[in-house]
Amino acid sequence: MTPLSSCKNHITQNHLNPLLLLTDSAIKDFEGVYDDSKPFDSVVVGLAPQKFNYSHLNHAFKILKHNPHSQLIATHSSLYFQDKDNDLSLGPGPFIHALQSATGKNPFICGKPxxxxxxxxxxxxxxxxxxxxxxxxxxxxxxxxxxxxxxxxxxxxxxxxxxxxxxxxxxxxxxxxxxxxxxxxxxxxxxxxxxxxxxxxxxxxxxxxxxxxxxxxxxxxKHTLPSLSYGYDALEPHISKDIMTTHHSKHHATYVNGLNAAEESYVKAQNANDVKTLIALQPALKFNGGGHINHTLFWKNLTPDSGRTTPSGPLADQINKDFGSFDALKSKLNTATAGIQGSGWGWLGYNKEAKRLEIATTANQDPLTHLTPLLGIDIWEHAFYLQYKNVKPDYLNAIWNVMDLAEAGKRFEEAQ
The missing domain is CATH 3.40.50 (Rossmann fold)
Structure with missing residues (x-):
């Protein structure tokens, strides 16, 4: 997780169209999130020295001052950073504080601290x-x-x-x-x-x-492949032994090996102050790291014990409050997960600030970062194709027979 991804999630969740005081490379990460042909309703400030001039800051000031619902958002609030001469230079913090002082808007900090x-x-x-x-x-x-x-x-x-x-x-x-x-x-x-x-x-x-x-x-x-608390055939007939064997021992193992290799290369590049390589390694770290995180949680989501597949206690109460019933939750999560274009994950997460359960999806192996994950459903083809072919709804209906809602309930109570 990075401050930029956290910032992007905040903008998306709040349906904002912000002015981005970011570097050109950082702005590329926000494609599809904002529309510069429409009026801006908020401001995002990051480490972008070329944007810290009167024209840009005054533009930001006017957006924040004229719109009572506008938000001042910062990727982080560092006062300074170490420049290429090993000296300290101004970070985004002083400019964020200036906008805060001039507009009365308290900044929402996406990253440190x-x-x-x-x-x-x-x-x-x-x-x-x-x-x-x-x-x-x-x-x-x-x-x-x-x-x-x-x-x-x-x-x-x-x-x-x-x-x-x-x-x-x-x-x-x-x-x-x-x-x-x-x-x-x-x-x-x-x-x-x-x-x-x-x-x-x-x-x-x-x-x-x-x-x-x-x-x-x-x-x-080194990261290691976690062991399972049940056998590869324990989830049959809902998830076959062949799928579990390949999914765990092959696919998850590949993510673990890829993450270890990427981190080893990262350390070497870090020691050499090789910034280009550090940046180039981010996709591998994100993909393999996300794959390892997601699957480690996924195995704990599954159980051969049918007595653990229905919610109870505080989680059951929250499900009824937020979705009406457990069946309604299953239907909505299945629909959202089936609608993922390509590969990804469907999630039930807990929003601590809003104190409610929410359904979310992530693409590829991106982990869920803006909510506390309670349970996840892998919709990559390797999770179901050997048994269910291309009929995703059959797989999504079947997996609830082995979904460990007791484990999800434990995570929910810990997130309170």
């Missing part, structure tokens, strides 16, 4: 709220990287943007290290850290957040 951004990132990695105490954020920006208000460990490193005395700016600083490698070599073996969110600490600071998983206080350098 927004609490929702970090929570969505942790959700996408499968980290539960009860495990936040075992999460560490490592960064060199005291305010942007470590300014989040969550009960997690904050590690400041003296590289990149760090300046003498920055440690006094961090609320709840856990440790100060000379570098990330110093932190890894001196602290991991004796700490309780299970998950690390690490920000790029070099010239490639605008590259999206990368994550590393840690197990039993020791660095685990």
């Amino acid at each position: 927004s609490t929702s951004f970090f929570i969505n990132a942790l959700n996408s990695m499968g980290v539960q709220e009860s495990d936040y105490k075992d999460v560490a954020i490592v960064g060199d920006d005291a305010l942007s990287d470590l300014g989040v208000d969550l009960p997690i460990q904050k590690i400041l490193v003296k590289t990149g943007k760090y300046r003498e005395g920055d440690e006094s700016k961090v609320n709840g600083l856990h440790a100060l290290h000379d570098s990330f490698s110093h932190f890894a070599s001196t602290s991991l073996s004796t700490s309780s850290i299970q998950t690390i969110i690490m920000f790029a600490i070099n010239a490639a600071r605008q590259v999206p957040v990368q994550s590393r998983q840690f197990a039993s206080s020791a660095l685990r350098m």
Whole structure:
């Protein structure tokens, strides 16, 4: 998940048509989301030095001032960044604050240090709220990287943007290290850290957040294929043994191997300050990382126990409130999933801010980031074609016979 993807989701969900104060390359990610032939109703500000002039900022000011329902949106609020000369230059933060002061609009921050951004990132990695105490954020920006208000460990490193005395700016600083490698070599073996969110600490600071998983206080350098809690034939006749065998041992394994290879290349490029390669690796990280995240959740969504396939408790109550009935939910989710053009996923997620269940779809292997995922349905052909051919509705109806609603209910209660 990146600040740009989070920003794009926010714009889409709120049906906004914003002026984009972004770089040309970043604007390409928003094609189809905005229409510059129509009046702008909001403003998005990112790190775009060429746009930080009177003409652009005054245009943004007028949009925000004249429309009472307009929104000021920021990809992140960093005050400065490390430039190519290893000096500090102004980031988007000061310009966001200027627009806020002039218009009275409080900015919606899509990326760092927004609490929702970090929570969505942790959700996408499968980290539960009860495990936040075992999460560490490592960064060199005291305010942007470590300014989040969550009960997690904050590690400041003296590289990149760090300046003498920055440690006094961090609320709840856990440790100060000379570098990330110093932190890894001196602290991991004796700490309780299970998950690390690490920000790029070099010239490639605008590259999206990368994550590393840690197990039993020791660095685990490679992702592994998760084992199943049931046999490949346990879901028959609804999902055949052949499908489960191929889906898990071949397809998911391919995503795991692809993610490990991409991350290995990423580390090499990062050490070499090879920004072009870092950017070029993003599609592979997104595709294989999403495939690994989605399938890890998917296997837990399935069960051979028929006693777990109907909702109960708080989840059942919420389903009835938001959809009218469990049958209505199934019908709507099946319809949305069947309507995906090509490959993708259908999701039931929980919107924490609105306190409601929502149906969503994602293309290809994109993970669900704007909602807390409760259950997902894989609509790639490898998930059903060997058994159901091209008849998607038969597969979608059958999968509910092995859908673990008890697991979904557990996730729902943890998301409250």
